[in-house]
Amino acid sequence: MSPLEGIKVLDLSRVLAGPWCTQLLADxxxxxxxxxxxxxxxxxxHWGPPWHGEGDKRVAAYFLSCNRGKRSAAIDFAQTEGAAxxxxxxxxxxxxxxxFKVGGLEKFGLGAASLRSDNPxxxxxxxxxxxxxGPYADRAGYDFMIxxxxxxxxxxxxxxxxxxxxxxxxxxxxADLFTGMYTAxxxxxxxxxxxxxGEGSHVDMALLDxxxxxxxxxxxxxxxSGDDPPRQGNTHxxxxxxxxxxxxxxxxVIAVGNERQFARLAEIAGHPEWVADERFATNAARVxxxxxxxxxxxxxxxxxxxxxxxxxxEGAGIPAGPINRVSEALEDIQAQxxxxxxxxxxxxxxxxxxxxxxxxxxxxLPPPALGEHTEEVLHDLGLDRQSIDRLHAxxxxx
Numbered sequence: 220m221s222p223l224e225g226i227k228v229l230d231l232s233r234v235l236a237g238p239w240c241t242q243l244l245a246d247x248x249x250x251x252x253x254x255x256x257x258x259x260x261x262x263x264x265h266w267g268p269p270w271h272g273e274g275d276k277r278v279a280a281y282f283l284s285c286n287r288g289k290r291s292a293a294i295d296f297a298q299t300e301g302a303a304x305x306x307x308x309x310x311x312x313x314x315x316x317x318x319f320k321v322g323g324l325e326k327f328g329l330g331a332a333s334l335r336s337d338n339p340x341x342x343x344x345x346x347x348x349x350x351x352x353g354p355y356a357d358r359a360g361y362d363f364m365i366x367x368x369x370x371x372x373x374x375x376x377x378x379x380x381x382x383x384x385x386x387x388x389x390x391x392x393x394a395d396l397f398t399g400m401y402t403a404x405x406x407x408x409x410x411x412x413x414x415x416x417g418e419g420s421h422v423d424m425a426l427l428d429x430x431x432x433x434x435x436x437x438x439x440x441x442x443x444s445g446d447d448p449p450r451q452g453n454t455h456x457x458x459x460x461x462x463x464x465x466x467x468x469x470x471x472v473i474a475v476g477n478e479r480q481f482a483r484l485a486e487i488a489g490h491p492e493w494v495a496d497e498r499f500a501t502n503a504a505r506v507x508x509x510x511x512x513x514x515x516x517x518x519x520x521x522x523x524x525x526x527x528x529x530x531x532x533e534g535a536g537i538p539a540g541p542i543n544r545v546s547e548a549l550e551d552i553q554a555q556x557x558x559x560x561x562x563x564x565x566x567x568x569x570x571x572x573x574x575x576x577x578x579x580x581x582x583x584l585p586p587p588a589l590g591e592h593t594e595e596v597l598h599d600l601g602l603d604r605q606s607i608d609r610l611h612a613x614x615x616x617x
Contacts, residue, residue, distance in 0.1 A: 221248025222575065226410065229308050230254065230289065231317040231324070233261040235362070235392055236346050236426065238285040239399030241316050244406065245288025245582040246571040249314070252596065253286065253587065254305060257293040257617025260589040261286070271566060276588070283566055285399075288582025292597075293590030293617035301615045302327040307600055309334045309341065314406055318346040321356045331421040341419040342409040344402050350425035360426045362392035369394065369430030374437050377452045386450070398429040459505040460484070460516050463542060466525040473516070473528075474538040478502065483535035488519040590617045 226249040230241040238253075238261070245251040255261055267279035292308075295301040306328060309315055315334060317324060324330050331343040345351060348360010366372050366388045376387030402424045409420040431438065437448045440456060448456055453472075455461035460481075463470045475481050478501065485493040493499045493515070498508040505512050520528060525541065532539040543551065549560050549569075561570045564585040571581040593616050597607050610616045 222580070223248040226250065226314065227312045228252070228314040228316065229305075229312040231305070231315060231319070231329070232346065233318065234263055235285055235395040236398045236402070236424075237316050237318040238263075239396055240344070240346070240402040240406070241289065242285050242287055242582070243400065243403045243571075243573075244314070245584070246573060247580050251289040252308065252312075252592070253289045253291045254296070254308070255291055255293050255589055257295050257590065257614060260291075260293070264589065278586070278588075283568065283586045286586040287563060287566075287568060288584045289587055290584070290592035290596070291587035291590055292593045294593070295615050295617075296327050296329060298613075298615050300610065300613075302329060304597075304600065304616075305329055306334065306337065308596070310338050312338070312341060313410065314342045314344065316344045316346070316402070316406075320359060321345075321347055321351055335419055335421065339418060340413055342406055342413065342422065343419065344406055344422035344424065346398060346402055346424045346426075348426050350428060351423045355427075362395045362426065363388055365394040365426040365430050369427055370434055370438070371430060374434075374448045374450055376450050378450050381452075384450070393433070394426045394430045397433050398424055398426050401429050401432075454509070454513075457506065458502060459509050460513055462513070464517050464520040466520055466523060466528055468524040470542050471520075471525045471528060472540055472542060473520075473532065476538070480535075480537045481505070484516070484532075484537055487531045487535055488516065490515065490519060593617065 223244060226244070228241055228244050228249045228251040230237065230251050230253040232238055232241065233255070241249075241251050241253070253261070261282060263282040263285075264278050266281040267277075269280045270277040271280060271283060272278055294304050296305045309329070317329075322330070325333070331345065335341050335343055347356070348365065349355035349358055366375075367386070371393070372386040372388055375389060377384040379385065402422065405422045405424065409422060413419055436457065440446075440448055453462050458474075458476060461474050461476070463472050473484070475484055481499075481502070482491075482494045485491050493512070497504065499505050499512050529539060529541075541547070548554060554560065558579075559570050559572070561568055561581075563583060566585045571579055573580040594607065597610070597616065602610075607616075
């Protein structure tokens with residue numbers, strides 16, 4: 220499936236938020252050209268180990284995670300001729316994605332106003348830590364600090380006073396990833412509007428804005444109650460029981476989301492009387508009496524092995540599952556059935572989760588080598604062999 224076939228994306232971003240956005244656009248069929256610094260490339264090419272490949276061809280696994288489906292042109296736009304080449308590419312593009320500091324590209328003539336003046340239909344997406352305006356606009360922003368500043372770490376981890384308690388970052392860079400996804404959605408909306416108006420847009424995305432937005436029910440809880448949400452480990456602020464429990468052989472997660480499911484849990488646990496107990500009869504009551512009902516459920520679950528519970532919980536329509544390592548998650552029969560692990564030109568990857576009419580929207584180009592497509596890009600711009608050789612000699616391209 221290639222719903223974005225014909226859309227040309229010029230990717231001036233690096234690290235994660237921007238590349239995650241453009242990888243999603245590539246999966247949806249857009250033609251994505253990644254412009255990188257000659258001889259250096261995207262920082263994440265060097266964020267190893269682990270590495271894929273050997274010698275000069277080795278690349279960090281981190282880079283592979285967010286750059287499939289793209290071509291790479293190594294162009295130094297800090298030099299005048301390099302900037303002119305990128306402006307020519309932008310004039311032919313539908314979308315530009317960049318994540319430089321505010322105003323960082325303007326000195327090269329590659330800012331939103333300049334490129335949109337040359338190409339009024341251009342959708343120009345800027346990703347920064349704090350947005351294009353405000354008292355923090357000039358600050359750099361990285362995922363870890365945004366998780367901290369944006370409140371996520373304050374609700375992640377075990378409570379103070381417990382062993383290992385304290386604020387904790389999430390195990391992947393969720394501020395970057397969510398910002399990349401939101402940016403892709405905004406770009407699609409801007410392209411749709413362009414079909415009506417003929418005009419492009421300047422999309423302004425901030426990691427901090429996104430982090431605050433995806434606090435979701437937790438930030439809503441604060442806005443309604445006025446109370447800061449606590450860290451509570453693997454329990455849920457609004458649902459009980461909704462957490463890990465120790466079976467006799469290994470842990471499992473049980474996620475009860477309504478009264479019907481709780482009644483079924485009580486029955487298969489051998490304690491139908493829980494439903495009639497006013498302390499547990501409703502979710503609100505269970506939240507108020509969390510410690511006691513969790514103790515009772517834990518006691519029941521501990522009597523049998525996990526597979527015993529999985530069979531009965533599934534039969535009762537109660538969400539439950541094992542706590543898998545990454546290897547186990549990828550080897551799960553459902554993940555295998557959905558073909559979520561794939562290989563492109565010898566590069567192992569997790570595939571796109573997007574399916575349209577039963578077909579996966581998934582790019583088939585492997586993550587590119589640095590400057591792999593520089594020559595063909597320059598040829599497409601009309602440069603002859605002599606001009607290309609000169610640009611190489613002067614290290615304007617690589």
